[in-house]
Amino acid sequence: MASVREFTLPDLGEGLTEATVVRWLVAVGDVVAVDQSVVEVETAKALVDVPCPYGGVVTARYGGEGAEIPVGAPLLTVAVGASQEETQQEPQQDAPPAAAARTEASAAQDENVHADAELVHAEAESSGNVLVGYGTGAPAGRRRRSRPVDGFRPPAAAASAPPPAPRAAEQGPVAVISPLVRRIAREHDLDLRGITGTGPDGLILRADVERAAGTREATGQTAPASAPLPEALPATQPVTQQATQPAAQQAAPAATDPGTATRVPLTGFRGTVADKLSRSRREIPDATCWVDADATELLAARRAMNSPAGTGEASKVSLLALLARICTAALARFPDLNATVDTEAREIVRRSEVHLGFAAQTPRGLVVPVVRDAHTMNAVRLGEEIARLTESARNGELTPGDMTGGTFTLNNYGVFGVDGSIPIINHPEAAMLGVGRIAEKPWVHQGELAVRHVVQLSFTFDHRVCDGGTAGGFLRHVADCVEQPAVLLRTL
Template identity: 40%
Template sequence: MTTEVRSLREFKMPDVGEGLTEAEILSWSVKPGDTVTDGQVVCEVETAKAAVELPIPFNGVVERLFFPEGATVDVGTVIISVAVAGEAGAAAPAAAAPVAPVAAPAEAEPARREVLVGYGPRTGGTQRRARRTTTTTVVAPAPAPAAPAPAPVAAPSVVLAQPTGDRPLAKPPVRKLAKDLGVDLRAVTPTGPDGVVTREDVHAHVAAAAAVAAPPAEPAAVAPVEPVVVATAGTGDVRVPIKGVRKATAQAMVASAFTAPHVTEFVQVDVTRTMKFVRRLKESGELGRDIRVSPLLLVAKALLTAIKRHPEINAQWDEAAQEIVIRGQVNLGIAAATPRGLIVPNIKDAGGRTLSGLAAALGELIDTARLGKTSPNDMQGGTVTITNVGVFGVDTGTPILNPGEAAILAFGAVRELPWVHKGKVVPRQVTTLALSFDHRLVDGELGSRVLADVAALLEHPKRLITWG
C-alpha cells in the first residue's frame, strides 16, 4: 500500500541569455493555489536584452511566489515553489517530505531545464539549500504581492473581460504599459484580433476608471499617455529607474567608448539613382510580393558588398589572446528603437544572402523588434552595425561602436540639395554617411576604402550586381 505525498520543488531564475546575471519580473500569470503543468508559462521577465516568457518544468500546485512584479532577481535565485505529487513508501515520514524529495529529482532536473532559452544544466544544487533559507528570510513579506491585481484600477472591476484565472492575451509592450499605469489586464476589455488586448484598450480602461471613481484632481495622476516618463514645463524633477535595456545600453556604450579608440569619417553621396532603384523594386515586386523595400535595404547590401571586398573590417579585438580575429561571416546588426529602448538585433550570415533574402530578413527583424519579441540569440554575435538616423530627420552623427565590433555605419536623412551633376548644378537627392571604426583594428586607409566603396555603390546601385 503506497500513499501519495507532496514535496516542494523550486524553480530558479534561469539564465535566459549568455552572460546575463539578472532579470526583472514583468508579470506573473499564476498565483498561490493555481495548478501548473510542465511547460506552462508562469511569468514574463525582462532581461537586458529582451522580454522572455518562462515555462515551469514540472507539474504541481503553486505554493509561493517569492518576488512581486517589478522585482529584479539574480540568476539562480528561487522565484517560485510548487507542491508536486508523487509516490513514496509508507515508511517515508511526512515531516521529511518537503526536504528529501527536493534532492531526489536533482539528477533529472538539468535535463528538464534545458527546454528554457539559454538554461543549461546546473551543478551543486545541494549547495543552494543554505542560500535558500537566507533568501526566504529576506523576502518573507513577498506573499502579499502574489495577487497581481493593483489597487488603483479596482473600481471598474465590473468590466472584467475574462475569468480571473485566465491569462489575457497581450503583446509585451502592452503588458509593460499596463504595468506602468497600474492596470490589471484581466480587467481590460480586449478589442484586438482573437481577443488580444491592445494599447488603446489599456488607455480606454484607464480613462474609464478615472471617469467612474476618481475625484476631479485624479485624472492627472493616471493620464493615459505612453509609459515613458516625460517632464513638462512647470513640474518638478522626474526620476526614471535605470534598468533593463536602458541599463545594458549605457554600460555597453561606456565600455565601448573607453575601450576602443573611435575614429569617424563622413561622406556626402548623391543617392538619386538608388532612390529610383528602390521605387523600381517596389513597383515591380521582383523581390517578392510581400517583401518591403526601403533605402536601408540597399545601404545594407552596399555595406555587405564593401565588406566582401575588404574583409579585414569585419573583425574583433581579442585582448586576452592579443589577436585580431577576422570573422568568417557577417552578422549585420540593425539598430532598432523599441518600447524598451534601443536594441541591436542582427541578421546571421547576412553577407551570404541574396538581395531578396536580405530584404525578407530585414523586414522580419524590424517587425519582431517593434513587437518586443526579439530573442536574446538575435542580439548576440553581431560583427558590424547600421544605425538609420535618417528616419528621425537627422543628417549624420558619430555613432559609438557596439562592444566587440570594429565598425558601425550611420545612414542619414535623404534630402533634395543642389548638386553638381554632369557639369550643371541641379537638384539631386543626397545623404550623408558616417563610418565609425575601432582604430586598433582599422587604420585610416581601410576605413576610408570601405566608406568610399559604400558611397560608390549607392551612387551607382547597378554596381551592386557586378560587385556583389
C-alpha cells in the same frame, strides 16, 4: 505528504546574471502543470516567459513586479501532491507576518483550487522543457525554508517603507550574487557588509545598494569619512547640505529643485544598453569620417526594382535592404573592418562571415537585431529578414540570440529626420555605418547646378583594426555604390 520543490531563476543564457519580474502569470494557490509559464521576466536582452519544471500547487512567490531576481535565487515554490490542508498552511509557515495575513484571508477563496493538486502530481516527475540547471526528469531537490516576499515592491515603492532591522557585520562571504551589485557598491564607496539584504536569505540586491547610496547622499555623506569635505558645495546639493555653506551661497537660487527631480533606474534592458555604450567609449579608440553622396540614382534603381515589370512575384526591396547589400559588398573588399579585438590576447579577430546588425527603434528603446550570414543574401532576401526581425522587435518577441553575435552594424538614423551623426560602435564590433536622411539639395551634377537627393554617410571605426586609408576606402566604395548602383554589379 506533500513534497515542496523550489524553482529558482534558471540561467537564461548569454551570460545574464539577473532578470526583472515584469508580470506574474500565476498566483499563490494556483495549480500549475509541468512546463507551464509562470512568470514573464525582462532580461538585458529580451522579454522571456519562464516555464516551471514542476507540477503542483504554488505555495509562495518571490518578488513582486519590478523586482530584480538574480540567477539562482528562488522564483516560487510548488507543493507536489499536496493535500488541501497542506497547501493552505504552507504559505503561512514560511511567510512573514504580512504575507501570512494575506494567506489567511484568501485561504477560503483558494480552497477549490488546492483540491486539484492531486491531479497534477503525476506530471511533476519530469519536464520536457530543458532549462539550465533543470534537466529533464531531475530528482526532487531538498526542501529549503526561505521567506517568501510575495509582497515585495519595486525599489521606488520599497524606499518609503521602514527598512528591516540591520544585520550585524560579520566576517566571511558577503550575500551577493550579482557582479553588477558589487560594481555599483564600489562606485559609491559602500561597504556591502553594512547593507541589509532584502532578498531571499538576506541576499543583497541592486535595489538595496542603490537605496543605501541614496540615503547617504540625502544625509550629506557624499564622501568616505576619511575624505576631506569640500570647501564650498554647489548650489544643486540638497537643502540639508546648504546649512553648512556661507550665507551668500545659501541666498543664491538653486539651479535645480531636488524635490522635482525624477530618478529613473538604469536597470534591465536600459541598464545593459548604458553599460555597453560606456564600455564601447571606454575601450575602443574610435575615429569617424563622413561624406555626402548623391542618392538620386539609388532611388531610381529602387523604383525600377519595385516596378510591376521588375518585381514579378518577388518581395519589394526596401532602401535599408539596398544599403545592407552595399555594406556586405564593401566588407568583402575591406575585410579588416569585419572584425573584433581580443584585448586580453592583443589580437585582431577577423571574421569570414558577416552577421549584420541594424538599429531598430521599439517601444522598449533602441535594439540591434542581427541578420545572420548576411553576406550570402541578395537584396530581396535581406529585405525579408530585416522586415521579419523588425516586426519581432516591435512586438517584443526578439530572443537573446537575435541580438547577439553581430560583426558589423548599419544605423539608419535618417528615419528621425536628421542629416548626420557620429555613432557609437556596438561593442565588441569594429565599425558602424551611419546613414542620414535623404533630402533634396543643390548639387553639381555633370558640370551643372541641379537639385538632387543627397545623403550624408558617416563611418565610425576602431582605429586598432585599421588606419584611415582602409576606413576611407570602405566609405568611398559605399558612396560610389549609392551614387552609381551599377558598381554593385561587379560584386554580384
